[in-house]
Amino acid sequence: MISKSSSPVISPNVGPQIPTGDSGDVDLTDYVYDSKVEGNIIFTRVDAAINWMRKNSLWPMPMGLACCAIELMATASSRFDISRFGAEVMRFSPRQADVMIVSGTVTYKMALAVKRVWDQMPEPKWCIAMGACASSGGMYRSYATLQGIDRLIPVDVYISGCPPRPEALIDGLMKLQDKIGSEKSLMGLKADPEEKAVKGLEISR
């Protein structure tokens, strides 16, 4: 959480500095930074701190529906190792997930189940549409396939490919991290949860 701006950073190596001068009535030692007791202090903005914490500990909800899920699994495995980006905690529990990775063909039979899982995820949440099928229906222009998961839930990052390589998924994850890093999280915390316009999460089918 290092702010590179001009915010003052007090180094613990600099010992107590007592301003000289004879102000007399105020005991300045009360205000002096004590490096032994207080340790490191870093100044930053609340937004930056919250976003930093959020984006480096994304818990994905793996929504593996077809062949793309194989690449999703590969991304989590040792060769590509998505845990380098703090997103390795894939559990099949929507209530503890931050980002839903829709990887695969969404059939109409499955579509409302995906929506239901999405609805069970707590805010704040993000969605990655991985691969051609999840993004647009892919080659399945047919009666059985939903033509892109963005018809049901809001998507933050689309990844092209059939299937995308694990590197592409990691790139998509990094794009999502950039996006999270620029969010106004404090405003989101203050906002009325009913006020969907603030969060830009109006969901329509």
Place this chain on the structure above:
Amino acid sequence: MSELVKKVQEHYGEYVISTKEFRGEHTVVIKNQALKAVMQYCRDHLNLEMLLDICSVDHEDVDPRFEMVYELSTLDDSKHLRIKVPISEDEEVATISDIWATADWHEREVYDMMGIKFTDHPNLKRILMWEGYPYHPLRKEFPLAGKPTDMPDVAFTGVAPMEGGPFVTSSSACDTVSAEPRAKGES
């Protein structure tokens, strides 16, 4: 003529519509009412113990419209026999799931995709689409792009866009050039 076809003809001659051999594959076309008896006979007396597959064909404007296709083989895979049954649109087919348990799901799929009903089937529900979906999508008149439906809280469907692809073959074209897959811009 193969031994198998000869025996079927001996026993059920009056129900055999035609027989055909094509590149060593033998087909017997029989009448609907004899289906079950013939199947039982094939299994019990001709050693055709395995039901490989069941399919159905929609001939659209031919009468009778549908055709059931049963693929039988011996367990050691040395002999095959194909049995076809023409079915008109309002006819039902006797289930053979009591002869081969595997026929259960095959027949459900035929029912789901083609709308052919099976008498005495133990569990004739849709298997791929959901209960309540109103169409049988593999029928020829059903558009590939689908039709809009909605069952609140269960599922909904829409119409898929067809511009710029995908590449669809024509079922009714008379030569391969016009049947060739290409973007039809339908929907």
